[in-house]
Amino acid sequence: MERDRDRFVKPTALVIGGGLHGASAATQLARSGFRVTVVEKNYAGRHASGVNAGGVRRLGRHPAEIPLAVAALERWQRLEALIGDDGGFHPCGQIKVAENDENMARLVSRAAEVRELGFDHEITLSRDELRRRVPAVAPHCVGALACDGDGAANPYRTLTAWRRQSQREGAIWREGVRVTRVDRAPGGGWRLSTDHPDLPGLDADWLINCAGGWAGELCGALDECVAMQAQALMLTITERVTPFLGPVIGSASRALSFKQMDNGSVMIGGGIAGCIDTGGERADVRLAGLAENVQTALGLFPFMRDVRVVRTWAGIEGVTGDGIPVLGLSWRHPRLIHSFGYSAHGFQLSAITGEIVRDLALEREPALPIAPFDIRRFDSSSAAARASHTH
Amino acid sequence: MKTIPLAIIGAGPAGMAAARTAARHGLRPVVFDEQPAPGGQIYRALESTPLRDPELLGQDYWHGRSLIEALRREPVDYRPGHMVWQLTRAGEIGVLAGDTAALIRAERVVLATGAQERPFPVPGWTLPGVMGAGAAQVLLKTSGVVARAPMILAGSGPLLYLVAVQYLRAGASVAAILETTPQENRRLALAHIGGAIRGWRYLRKGAGLLRELKRAGVRHERHVVALRAEGEEALTGVGWRTAERPDDWQHCEATTLLLHHGVVPNVQMTRALGGEHDWSEQQLCWRPRRDAFGRSDIENFFIAGDGGGIGGARAAQLQGELAALAALESLGHIDGPTLAREAAPVRRKLDAELVVRPFLDALYRPGDSWRRPDDEVVVCRCEEISAGEIRRVARLGCAGPNQMKSFTRCGMGPCQGRLCGLTVSEILAAENGQSLEQTGYYRLRPPFKPITLGQLASAAGDAPGAPAWNETETAS
Ligand SMILES: Cc1cc2nc3c(=O)[nH]c(=O)nc-3n(C[C@H](O)[C@H](O)[C@H](O)COP(=O)(O)OP(=O)(O)OC[C@H]3O[C@@H](n4cnc5c(N)ncnc54)[C@H](O)[C@@H]3O)c2cc1C
Numbered sequence: 001m002e003r004d005r006d007r008f009v010k011p012t013a014l015v016i017g018g019g020l021h022g023a024s025a026a027t028q029l030a031r032s033g034f035r036v037t038v039v040e041k042n043y044a045g046r047h048a049s050g051v052n053a054g055g056v057r058r059l060g061r062h063p064a065e066i067p068l069a070v071a072a073l074e075r076w077q078r079l080e081a082l083i084g085d086d087g088g089f090h091p092c093g094q095i096k097v098a099e100n101d102e103n104m105a106r107l108v109s110r111a112a113e114v115r116e117l118g119f120d121h122e123i124t125l126s127r128d129e130l131r132r133r134v135p136a137v138a139p140h141c142v143g144a145l146a147c148d149g150d151g152a153a154n155p156y157r158t159l160t161a162w163r164r165q166s167q168r169e170g171a172i173w174r175e176g177v178r179v180t181r182v183d184r185a186p187g188g189g190w191r192l193s194t195d196h197p198d199l200p201g202l203d204a205d206w207l208i209n210c211a212g213g214w215a216g217e218l219c220g221a222l223d224e225c226v227a228m229q230a231q232a233l234m235l236t237i238t239e240r241v242t243p244f245l246g247p248v249i250g251s252a253s254r255a256l257s258f259k260q261m262d263n264g265s266v267m268i269g270g271g272i273a274g275c276i277d278t279g280g281e282r283a284d285v286r287l288a289g290l291a292e293n294v295q296t297a298l299g300l301f302p303f304m305r306d307v308r309v310v311r312t313w314a315g316i317e318g319v320t321g322d323g324i325p326v327l328g329l330s331w332r333h334p335r336l337i338h339s340f341g342y343s344a345h346g347f348q349l350s351a352i353t354g355e356i357v358r359d360l361a362l363e364r365e366p367a368l369p370i371a372p373f374d375i376r377r378f379d380s381s382s383a384a385a386r387a388s389h390t391h
Numbered sequence: 392m393k394t395i396p397l398a399i400i401g402a403g404p405a406g407m408a409a410a411r412t413a414a415r416h417g418l419r420p421v422v423f424d425e426q427p428a429p430g431g432q433i434y435r436a437l438e439s440t441p442l443r444d445p446e447l448l449g450q451d452y453w454h455g456r457s458l459i460e461a462l463r464r465e466p467v468d469y470r471p472g473h474m475v476w477q478l479t480r481a482g483e484i485g486v487l488a489g490d491t492a493a494l495i496r497a498e499r500v501v502l503a504t505g506a507q508e509r510p511f512p513v514p515g516w517t518l519p520g521v522m523g524a525g526a527a528q529v530l531l532k533t534s535g536v537v538a539r540a541p542m543i544l545a546g547s548g549p550l551l552y553l554v555a556v557q558y559l560r561a562g563a564s565v566a567a568i569l570e571t572t573p574q575e576n577r578r579l580a581l582a583h584i585g586g587a588i589r590g591w592r593y594l595r596k597g598a599g600l601l602r603e604l605k606r607a608g609v610r611h612e613r614h615v616v617a618l619r620a621e622g623e624e625a626l627t628g629v630g631w632r633t634a635e636r637p638d639d640w641q642h643c644e645a646t647t648l649l650l651h652h653g654v655v656p657n658v659q660m661t662r663a664l665g666g667e668h669d670w671s672e673q674q675l676c677w678r679p680r681r682d683a684f685g686r687s688d689i690e691n692f693f694i695a696g697d698g699g700g701i702g703g704a705r706a707a708q709l710q711g712e713l714a715a716l717a718a719l720e721s722l723g724h725i726d727g728p729t730l731a732r733e734a735a736p737v738r739r740k741l742d743a744e745l746v747v748r749p750f751l752d753a754l755y756r757p758g759d760s761w762r763r764p765d766d767e768v769v770v771c772r773c774e775e776i777s778a779g780e781i782r783r784v785a786r787l788g789c790a791g792p793n794q795m796k797s798f799t800r801c802g803m804g805p806c807q808g809r810l811c812g813l814t815v816s817e818i819l820a821a822e823n824g825q826s827l828e829q830t831g832y833y834r835l836r837p838p839f840k841p842i843t844l845g846q847l848a849s850a851a852g853d854a855p856g857a858p859a860w861n862e863t864e865t866a867s
């Protein structure tokens with residue numbers, strides 16, 4: 001009885017995908033009075049969200065993402081108060097290194113561009129200042145761009161904290177359940193089929209697409225146009241070495257993310273693509289790509305040559321055609337919200353995207369600008385679509 | 392990146408036999424092995440061992456000579472000192488030779504990487520002076536050097552006696568053999584006595600080893616139920632209790648303790664490739680899925696030898712022949728009828744070879760308490776995680792070894808879980824009341840063995856088109 005009444009009063013939301021963006025959305029929706037179910041085909045954090053490099057970075061963001069990244073950092077700073085655990089977040093800073101004058105000129109103009117947009121978090125570092133902050137960096141480096149307050153956190157721990165918080169707010173998690181079919185229900189909501197014998201069908205008023213690398217497939221089933229690919233991104237991790245590095249290091253001209261973790265291990269990444277198995281569930285490392293990535297790292301930290309690699313791995317991530325996510329309402333279907341395609345930099349943003357999804361589901365204007373993430377940008381007839389909606 | 396038709400990983404009996412079969416059918420395989428010389432575990436250092444007396448290492452050892460000679464003589468591109476540190480399902484192979492890493496692609500791959508010793512976690516097993524009996528045997532075969540100080544061997548299984556005898560003959564002083572084989576095994580093994588009689592050769596060999604130990608006056612303690620390695624900085628002694636005197640700790644001084652609880656397939660590669668593995672209750676280990684010809688469930692990959700399930704050296708050799716035939720057939724190098732014709736006698740011999748296994752497996756099955764040690768025993772040596780910590784995390788709701796990694800870093804050190812993987816899966820299964828299949832095993836990540844950043848970076852030129860593979864450096 002109690003349950004039936006509940007069902008009558010509370011709108012229901014179904015989140016597809018138990019990664020960070022699904023967990024963040026589930027937390028905020030449940031807190032705002034939705035009855036939320038998260039459906040995850042593997043287990044929470046099995047893919048990108050549990051295995052990423054943990055970089056919490058505003059530095060170098062696409063201009064459209066800067067306002068979200070700034071708001072997200074503010075959430076990271078009080079994560080423990082928000083979700084009961086700080087996710088291991090260390091504000092150790094992020095630094096992008098220039099290896100020559102041409103690199104440095106680009107970093108200087110980047111800093112100016114960010115200032116022009118009204119933000120002051122990216123600052124240039126002189127050669128001496130770089131060396132003071134990163135004594136181990138190779139002598140040829142001429143300067144850097146830095147972002148104090150950025151840093152790194154522990155991905156699986158962060159994901160677990162968001163999942164637990166969403167559960168405390170009332171969200172229900174169904175792991176090991178794959179959504180196999182999505183249909184519109186007669187009453188205006190959604191009806192989902194799954195591969196789980198106990199859950200043949202699931203109904204909901206709202207559908208939230210947080211399916212990460214599989215979000216494109218889901219869009220296909222929903223007739224949504226999007227340019228998105230699942231990619232396997234690779235990481236290399238070394239044995240422990242004596243602490244030598246505080247901030248997370250990137251490069252002005254090459255794909256690199258390089259950091260030393262608490263236990264002394266060094267993690268090397270940079271969004272280098274590996275391979276995805278035909279089944280689509282397994283990511284394999286691609287040797288040549290790994291080797292190049294490591295070569296880049298050794299260019300900046302040559303003394304690491306004899307340090308041993310302990311593990312390499314790849315995780316599956318949704319990467320869009322223009323490298324920024326899809327975050328917003330569907331224009332093809334009512335009560336469908338997309339939040340995917342974070343293109344190798346969605347860890348940091350996960351702290352804010354749930355709030356945006358919540359605002360959209362409550363049918364109110366989000367506090368942050370999301371127009372650039374509108375899915376219609378991929379629709380060839382988008383001009384027409386937009387015109388018809390602005391009426 | 393260069394593409395070759397057939398790569399064989401491992402030059403033990405399985406890999407050498409596979410290479411010989413392929414070469415005799417006119418296909419020149421490339422054989423990678425990290426060791427400096429052919430032979431695998433059993434025939435290790437056969438060409439160079441200082442222990443030339445044929446009696447010392449035994450007839451089974453010298454049996455390997457013909458395989459090794461064939462490897463040297465036949466058209467085989469044998470590459471010793473080449474460690475395979477990565478493999479992909481597309482057949483991309485990362486090899487490391489000296490300080491240079493290179494990439495190569497093979498259309499078909501025979502995995503013949505053999506077995507490893509079963510982890511044997513007891514209190515103090517991380518002390519210097521404690522090692523696997525198999526690892527000690529490696530030292531003996533390659534260097535021939537034995538320490539004067541007394542050694543103790545503990546555990547169960549034919550290899551334990553063999554190593555003890557080999558050390559004795561080489562002049563070592565063996566203070567005691569502490570046998571952990573549970574009392575009831577003898578009775579349980581009787582159910583398989585039929586196979587044992589047909590496999591009499593093995594039993595005769597085992598009995599001979601035991602007689603030799605007895606003649607040498609080696610103290611032989613049976614039904615040991617608890618064991619501990621003692622010492623502060625290094626091993627100084629060993630303590631044990633037996634089923635007959637369960638309350639008394641007995642002691643013996645020693646500076647070397649060799650532990651052995653049998654061997655299990657080395658599944659690093661088949662796991663990293665994502666193949667299916669079945670839990671064998673008979674052998675208490677994971678076995679990668681393979682059919683009667685050694686075809687795995689990973690397209691273009693074949694498994695031969697102890698890496699697919701423990702059958703011993705002779706079986707490994709026969710499986711190597713079968714896997715090579717199957718690979719040749721799938722390359723279109725031989726046709727189906729040829730495969731069937733040539734495989735039939737090999738399969739008959741293989742069946743005869745394997746008939747004794749159920750008996751041996753039952754007789755030397757390590758008891759539960761050895762495989763799932765007490766709380767205080769360190770299980771993951773790299774990250775120093777105890778059995779108690781694993782049980783604690785299991786109670787927090789950790790269902791599988793991969794989540795265990797995320798919680799505790801267990802299995803994430805340089806050994807890649809080789810020394811803790813089985814123990815962690817078995818403890819979790821028992822703790823959660825699940826089957827081993829439900830519990831699963833670590834998802835393995837390359838490198839299979841440590842490689843330095845500099846070595847890894849040296850493969851950077853190996854993108855398509857670059858000169859990755861040095862044609863002229865052929866070793867054989
Ligand atoms: C190796 C690597 C390093 C990275 N490093 C960083 C970094 O340093 N900093 C940073 O900001 N970002 C980083 N990222 C990116 C970041 O991890 C991702 O942007 C983010 O985790 C994406 O979260 P998600 O929730 O969208 O996707 P995911 O975590 O992939 O979650 C989507 C989930 O949906 C599930 N799913 C899909 N389809 C279905 C279905 N039909 N039914 C049920 N479930 C389904 C999947 O199983 C999956 O678990 C990195 C990513 C990788 C792979």
Ligand SMILES: Cc1cc2nc3c(=O)[nH]c(=O)nc-3n(C[C@H](O)[C@H](O)[C@H](O)COP(=O)(O)OP(=O)(O)OC[C@H]3O[C@@H](n4cnc5c(N)ncnc54)[C@H](O)[C@@H]3O)c2cc1C
Pocket residue numbers: 400401402403404405406423424425426430431432433434451473474475476503504505506507508524525526528550553654695696697698703704705707839840
């Ligand atoms: C430590 C140990 C000692 C043993 N001693 C004996 C004994 O004395 N008598 C006996 O009857 N049985 C012994 N066995 C049992 C043994 O498994 C079989 O007898 C037999 O050697 C199995 O043959 P195989 O060809 O399957 O594997 P193996 O003989 O083990 O050969 C595997 C080969 O693969 C190579 N290899 C593995 N990984 C890589 C890699 N990543 N890159 C390159 N090369 C690689 C190894 O160097 C090795 O040469 C021993 C087993 C072990 C683990």
